[in-house]
Every structure is written in C-alpha cells, then in structure tokens.
Amino acid sequence: MSVRPTLAVWKFASCDGCQLSLLDCEDELLALAGAVQISHFPEMSSASVDGPYDLSLVEGSITTAADLARIHQVRAKSRRLVTIGACATAGGIQALRNYAVDDYPPVVYAHPEYVDSLETSTPIAAHVAVDYELQGCPIDRRQLLEVLAAELAGRRPVIAGHSVCIECKQRSTVCVLVARGTPCLGPVTRAGCGALCPSVDRGCFGCFGPADTHNTGSLSGRLLELGATRADTERFFRTFYAGAVAFEAAAESLGREEER
Amino acid sequence: MSHGRGERTISVQGLSRVEGEGSLRVEVHDGRVEDVALEIFEPPRYFEALLRGRRHSEAPEITARICGICPVAYQMSACAALEDAAGVEVGPSIRALRRLLYCGEWIQSHSLHVYLLHAPDFFGYHDAVELAEHDRGAVERGLKLKRTGNLLMETVGGRAVHPVNVRLGGFYRAPSYEAVAALTEPLSRAREAALATVVWVSGFDFPDLEGDYRFVALHDPGAYAIEGGSTILSSDGLDVSPARFEELVDEEHVMRSTALQARLRGRGHYLTGPLARYALNGAQLPAIAREAASAAGLRAVCANPFRSIVVRSVELVAACDEALRLVAEYEPPRPPAIEVGATASVGVGVTEAPRGLLLQRYEVGDDGLISRARIVPPTSQNQLSIEDDLRRTASAALAEPDAELTARCEQAIRNHDPCISCAAHFLDVTVERR
Numbered sequence: 001m002s003v004r005p006t007l008a009v010w011k012f013a014s015c016d017g018c019q020l021s022l023l024d025c026e027d028e029l030l031a032l033a034g035a036v037q038i039s040h041f042p043e044m045s046s047a048s049v050d051g052p053y054d055l056s057l058v059e060g061s062i063t064t065a066a067d068l069a070r071i072h073q074v075r076a077k078s079r080r081l082v083t084i085g086a087c088a089t090a091g092g093i094q095a096l097r098n099y100a101v102d103d104y105p106p107v108v109y110a111h112p113e114y115v116d117s118l119e120t121s122t123p124i125a126a127h128v129a130v131d132y133e134l135q136g137c138p139i140d141r142r143q144l145l146e147v148l149a150a151e152l153a154g155r156r157p158v159i160a161g162h163s164v165c166i167e168c169k170q171r172s173t174v175c176v177l178v179a180r181g182t183p184c185l186g187p188v189t190r191a192g193c194g195a196l197c198p199s200v201d202r203g204c205f206g207c208f209g210p211a212d213t214h215n216t217g218s219l220s221g222r223l224l225e226l227g228a229t230r231a232d233t234e235r236f237f238r239t240f241y242a243g244a245v246a247f248e249a250a251a252e253s254l255g256r257e258e259e260r
Numbered sequence: 261m262s263h264g265r266g267e268r269t270i271s272v273q274g275l276s277r278v279e280g281e282g283s284l285r286v287e288v289h290d291g292r293v294e295d296v297a298l299e300i301f302e303p304p305r306y307f308e309a310l311l312r313g314r315r316h317s318e319a320p321e322i323t324a325r326i327c328g329i330c331p332v333a334y335q336m337s338a339c340a341a342l343e344d345a346a347g348v349e350v351g352p353s354i355r356a357l358r359r360l361l362y363c364g365e366w367i368q369s370h371s372l373h374v375y376l377l378h379a380p381d382f383f384g385y386h387d388a389v390e391l392a393e394h395d396r397g398a399v400e401r402g403l404k405l406k407r408t409g410n411l412l413m414e415t416v417g418g419r420a421v422h423p424v425n426v427r428l429g430g431f432y433r434a435p436s437y438e439a440v441a442a443l444t445e446p447l448s449r450a451r452e453a454a455l456a457t458v459v460w461v462s463g464f465d466f467p468d469l470e471g472d473y474r475f476v477a478l479h480d481p482g483a484y485a486i487e488g489g490s491t492i493l494s495s496d497g498l499d500v501s502p503a504r505f506e507e508l509v510d511e512e513h514v515m516r517s518t519a520l521q522a523r524l525r526g527r528g529h530y531l532t533g534p535l536a537r538y539a540l541n542g543a544q545l546p547a548i549a550r551e552a553a554s555a556a557g558l559r560a561v562c563a564n565p566f567r568s569i570v571v572r573s574v575e576l577v578a579a580c581d582e583a584l585r586l587v588a589e590y591e592p593p594r595p596p597a598i599e600v601g602a603t604a605s606v607g608v609g610v611t612e613a614p615r616g617l618l619l620q621r622y623e624v625g626d627d628g629l630i631s632r633a634r635i636v637p638p639t640s641q642n643q644l645s646i647e648d649d650l651r652r653t654a655s656a657a658l659a660e661p662d663a664e665l666t667a668r669c670e671q672a673i674r675n676h677d678p679c680i681s682c683a684a685h686f687l688d689v690t691v692e693r694r
Binding site for chain 1: 281407424
C-alpha cells in the first residue's frame with residue numbers, strides 16, 4: 001500500500017476560488033497528485049477515501065448548524081488542519097451579516113424558514129483548533145504550494161507577515177497614498193499578493209487581511225485627512241476581512257466617532 | 261433491494277466535480293421515474309442583502325466573490341448594470357479589452373470543465389488524475405489551455421481569481437501594448453490545443469438522448485455575445501431588451517434548494533449556456549470554430565446535453581481565436597475608464613458567463629449607495645431544465661444497475677457545468693433500492 005500522506009480538501013460557505021487555486025497549480029498538479037494521495041477533494045474527484053487524513057485544507061466559513069457539526073467531524077479525522085482564504089480565516093465577505101442592523105434572509109428568500117442559516121459567519125478557528133491559517137481573498141497559489149511543501153516536510157511555512165508597503169518597494173511601485181492621495185489599506189494589510197493593486201494605479205483594499213503589525217488608527221486618520229468620509233473609511237475596513245480582529249476594531253472605532 | 265419490482269430511489273448526497281454543494285434524487289415507482297430533484301444546499305451567503313448600503317463602485321469587487329470560477333462574469337454584469345443605471349456606455353477600445361479579459365475566463369473555465377470535471381465521465385474515471393494515468397498527453401494539453409486562460413486574466417485583470425484591475429467604466433490601468441502582444445504566442449498554441457480538444461471530445465461515446473429545451477441567450481448583432489449585447493433571444497421567439505428580460509424572469513423559492521428557480525413569465529423554464537448560445541448565435545462564431553464544429557459532426561442546433569462537451573470545446577476555439585484577434589488589434593484605451601456617476605437610478609446588466617446568462621439589477625440612491633440588488637446566476641435559470649434532463653436520462657437508463665444509473669444521472673447534471681456556489685456546491689453518492 002501507499003505510504004504517501006493523505007490530503008483532503010473541504011468546502012464550507014465560500015466561492016470555491018481558494019480550492020480553485022489548487023487546480024490552478026497547472027504545472028504542479030500532476031506532480032502533487034504523485035507526492036500525496038488526494039483522498040477527498042469533491043471538486044476534483046468523485047472518488048473519496050474515508051479518513052483519517054494527514055492534512056486537511058479547509059475553505060469557507062461556518063454559517064449553518066449543519067456545517068458547525070461538520071467542521072468538528074473534519075477536525076476529528078485530520079492530523080493537521082490548515083485553513084485557506086478569508087472565509088475560513090475571518091468569516092469572509094458574508095461576515096458582513098454579523099454587523100447588519102436588520103435580518104438578511106427575507107431580503108433574499110421568499111421563505112426564510114426553509115433556510116438553515118446561523119445569524120453569523122465565523123472563521124473555522126472560532127470552533128476547532130487550526131494548525132495554520134493561509135490568508136488571502138483569494139489565496140496566492142505560490143503561497144499555497146509553500147504551505148503544502150512545508151506541511152509535507154514537517155516544517156513551518158515561510159510566509160511573510162509584513163505589510164503590502166514592503167512589496168511595493170520591492171517592485172518599485174510609487175506609493176499611491178503618498179504621491180497621489182489615493183486611499184490605500186496597504187500599510188496595514190498583509191503582503192502576499194505581490195502588491196497588485198498599487199501596480200495598476202489603485203489603492204489596496206485589504207484582501208489579504210491585517211499584517212502582523214499594523215497601526216489602523218493612524219491610517220484611518222490619514223484617510224480622513226485626505227477627504228474620505230467616516231462612513232467610507234468604515235466600509236473600507238469592513239469588506240473582505242470585516243471579521244478580522246484588527247479591521248473590525250478599526251471599523252468600530254470609526255463608527256463610534258461617527259455617532260459622537 | 262427490490263430492483264425487479266421497479267421501486268428505486270437513486271440519491272447522490274454530495275455531487276462531485278461540480279462547483280458547490282448539491283445533491284440529486286431520482287424516485288422510481290412501478291418502473292417509471294416519478295420524481296427528480298437537483299437539491300442545492302450550498303450555505304446561503306446573502307449577497308443581495310450585503311450589497312445594500314455599499315457604494316455602487318464596490319459592486320464589481322464584491323459580486324466577484326460569489327464565484328471563484330467565473331469572477332469576471334460577475335464583475336462584467338455588475339459594470340453593465342451600473343453603467344446602464346448611470347446612462348453611460350464605454351467606447352470600443354474599453355469594450356474590446358473587456359472582451360479580451362472575458363475570453364480569458366472562458367478559456368480557463370471551459371478547459372477546467374472539459375478536462376478536469378467532465379471528460380473523466382466518458383471513460384469511467386473518478387478524476388483527471390486517473391485519466392492522466394491513461395492519457396497524460398490529453399490532461400497536460402488541458403492544463404496548458406487552462407494556464408493560458410489564467411495568463412490572459414493575469415495580464416489584463418492583474419490576477420486569475422478575483423481580478424483587481426476591473427472598475428466601473430473600464431479598467432484602473434490599461435495593460436501595455438508589449439504585455440498584450442506577448443500573449444500572441446501562448447494564444448496561438450492554445451488555439452491549436454482547442455482544435456485538438458474538439459477532435460478528442462467528438463470521438464467520445466454519447467448516449468442518444470435529446471432535450472426539448474427552450475434556449476435563451478444574449479445576442480449582439482456584431483459578434484458572438486460574451487461581454488455584452490443588445491437583446492435576449494429565445495428559441496421560441498423572445499427578442500427583448502435586458503431590462504425587459506429582467507422583468508420577465510420570475511424566481512421561486514422551493515424548500516429543497518437554497519437557489520431560487522427561474523421561469524420566464526408566460527413561457528416557462530429555460531436553458532442558458534453553451535447549447536443555447538450555439539443554437540441562437542452559432543452563425544456568428546468565427547469561421548475556424550464553425551469549421552471545427554462541422555468537422556465534429558455538430559449541426560446548427562445541438563440538443564444532446566451529453567454533447568455539450570463538444571460545443572464547449574468549440575467555444576474554446578472561438579475564445580482563443582477571438583482573443584488572438586483582440587490582441588492583434590489592441591490599442592491601450594485612453595483613458596482606461598470613463599466616469600460612471602451615481603445618482604438615483606435603476607440599471608440592468610446581462611453578460612454570458614461560461615455556464616450561462618448572468619443578470620444583475622441595481623437600484624442606486626442619490627448618495628451613490630446601492631439600495632437594492634438582484635442577481636440571477638446561470639444555475640438558478642438552468643435548474644429546472646437540468647431536472648428535466650435528469651428525468652429523461654433516468655428514464656432511458658432504467659434497465660441499468662444502480663451504479664451505472666447513478667453515474668449516468670450525475671453526468672446529466674455535470675453536462676451543464678452547474679455552478680452551485682453561484683446558485684447558492686458538493687456531490688457524494690448513495691443508492692437506495694426499495
């Protein structure tokens with residue numbers, strides 16, 4: 001029998017984009033399928049082998065009672081569990097419901113009573129132990145390959161925790177915030193995308209979540225000085241990483257000042 | 261286990277090789293198919309609700325997150341709707357760059373579906389990895405095609421999943437002439453690979469089974485409609501503007517599904533996607549794609565859903581060929597975007613996602629904030645036609661043992677490349693006999 005480590009990929013509330021990043025490793029996909037046994041990956045294969053699994057990749061957030069029960073089952077049969085993407089690590093864009101003033105289901109469904117849905121969208125780590133969190137909306141496929149290589153080698157992944165600003169400097173992109181006054185979340189956002197947005201003349205919108213160190217209060221102040229409204233700045237933090245602690249706190253602080 | 265008495269329930273609890281979580285159920289009584297259901301239990305994410313109170317300019321970025329497989333379709337429909345609301349129209353150079361980006365998504369999504377999700381069914385394999393053990397050349401060809409689609413999306417959109425360069429009115433920055441010209445060689449190879457794909461899939465074994473579809477597709481008098489069009493056509497004579505079409509689409513919420521099911525008022529349910537586009541707009545395909553279709557044995561209309569893989573491959577040829585033409589004619593738009601104002605208004609946008617027509621409608625307030633949103637994805641429109649297929653396929657395959665019948669039913673669903681994440685994704689199989 002095979003001694004290759006077993007890999008499982010699980011989906012909760014999400015857009016499929018992060019697991020697609022695995023299929024997007026076109027040059028490495030067949031080699032990967034040789035290095036690990038892909039035991040459960042419904043988007044790719046109709047064959048599924050029962051666990052336990054050496055490594056589970058989990059995409060998506062917890063938004064239903066059934067999924068809450070399922071994540072505990074997934075954890076129980078996974079030796080290592082890595083969450084991938086903004087939904088799994090911070091609740092995703094659908095976590096905006098956590099801050100809504102009114103009920104969402106009736107806006108979308110004629111019969112909300114047919115729908116099994118929790119009032120909140122929460123990250124996986126809010127419910128079970130997680131061994132590593134890979135950030136991004138979507139994740140970067142090179143970072144995903146690094147995490148897989150590290151997991152297979154039993155080492156820690158080498159993933160930077162500094163801000164997008166460093167990546168702009170590395171690729172010699174002129175600072176859009178300083179030079180042009182374009183609102184940019186780059187100073188507080190985790191690197192990893194390659195500073196894509198400033199490279200196309202727009203500000204970063206925070207789709208890799210908060211960097212390891214961040215001064216959101218100072219950045220908010222600068223954005224307001226540049227003429228952004230408090231409501232716009234609050235929305236800026238409340239997008240794809242609305243549920244991340246640092247961005248949630250920054251948005252709440254702006255909301256409180258707005259009321260005053 | 262009373263197979264002989266004709267009482268059976270075929271149930272697949274988690275469909276595989278589709279995007280999202282769904283299941284299928286077929287009930288057989290007295291040797292007749294009595295009930296079928298494509299059940300969608302993808303957890304709802306409430307996009308229409310969370311868009312309320314957001315700036316109109318945020319809609320392309322936010323709606324992209326509905327689907328990681330076809331984010332450009334969401335971005336383009338959102339732009340079309342909000343530009344309609346503002347009463348502005350982009351010029352030909354921005355339109356051409358949008359079409360180029362959209363061709364990238366078609367190439368990426370179609371090659372994913374043809375090679376990784378659909379083709380294994382025709383060989384009885386579980387996945388493309390097993391297929392590669394028997395025909396590595398085919399799978400590598402598919403992966404290269406897919407990589408070219410992604411390369412195109414990265415060059416124009418900045419990123420393959422959730423591109424960052426799209427904005428209302430156009431693009432943040434037009435890619436350089438050199439960056440676009442560098443796509444010529446990979447796209448030429450991709451067009452050859454797409455032609456080889458048509459030949460490969462046309463040799464598969466197809467069940468002899470045709471659907472009685474009402475086809476619906478976006479139509480553009482000037483080109484095979486992808487990123488925009490003036491009217492929506494149906495195979496039974498509908499010819500209306502996007503705004504009128506939006507009024508005619510009724511959606512029903514049924515207990516078994518977190519997707520809404522769409523019908524056309526006064527007509528009934530319908531099918532969008534490759535079969536519909538090919539039937540209604542096929543004459544507008546580039547010559548190289550029409551020739552490939554004809555050599556593959558396709559007539560003007562293809563109503564065999566299992567052959568949708570051939571039509572999808574013909575569209576791959578078309579998308580590569582169109583992209584090559586657009587690359588050859590590329591002039592960076594200046595400026596890269598037009599202004600899209602925000603005043604109290606309503607707008608509708610329709611584009612052709614790889615798996616079918618995608619409609620969005622927005623109401624915007626004087627403050628520039630979205631007050632109401634409606635999003636009608638391809639799979640909610642196709643859901644009832646897919647159930648018809650499930651009924652026909654199960655009826656035709658009743659003599660088969662459970663395992664084969666189940667496989668055939670799953671294939672009936674995969675034929676339409678449903679994106680259940682979009683519709684509100686997941687396939688596994690249990691068979692019950694009563």
